[in-house]
Amino acid sequence: MIRFDQVSKRYEGGHEALSQLSFEVATGEMAFVTGHSGAGKSTLLKLLGLIERPSHGIVTLDGQNLAKIGRAGIPKLRRRLGMVFQDHRLLMDRTIFANVELPLMIGGMAPAERSKRVRAALEKVGLLSYERQLPATLSAGEQQRVGIARAIVAKPTLLIADEPTGNLDPTLAVEIMGLFAEFQSVGTTVLIASHDLPLIKRMKKRVIVLDHGRLVADVAAQEVL
């Protein structure tokens, strides 16, 4: 499903953030990307969401070379993938329902269908009864779960998350990771950037390790101790 082939990324005026990176993630797999601060984890995810473009090499998603997708094709690509961020980026003056509905508004779906999808997504993250509340009335962990509901509401085949547990205490972090594992168990491919090694080890999923933009280890799920 995901294929990086000799991918390098150099930001304007910067050094190389990713260097000749090659790996594949199969459909339905869940994998972590880890490494030191500045190793290139966020950059890797940004290339998948077409937030950034590679300087060299090819990124392929479901057999499609992302370089072939122009500006006009980006919304369509983004509907295939759900993105979760550390700071959840919720609209604080909109209800939980409205926040989760947002990606579907952009997609132009009919209101009745939107409501059905939003409620299904909120139910999956255990927050259906919160739909009329504002984000500020929810705990940090609950807010992150709203961010996850928003990411999965359009039923993406790929879920990417950048430090999704960075702001959470360890118990909530485990809970959120469990939620990602649940999405994998129903067929979604999941790729998570995290520097939380104890948590990653606990999840027993594949771990891709970056060091200064290079892939230095790729540990299969069954080899994670």
Ligand SMILES: Nc1ncnc2c1ncn2[C@@H]1O[C@H](COP(=O)(O)OP(=O)(O)OP(=O)(O)O)[C@@H](O)[C@H]1O
């Ligand atoms: N927009 C940008 N312009 C210039 N350099 C950038 C930009 N974004 C990232 N970089 C640089 O690219 C390198 C990789 O950054 P990236 O954010 O991908 O790393 P990371 O592993 O996600 O780090 P962290 O764990 O701190 O979030 C870093 O040296 C960073 O300073």
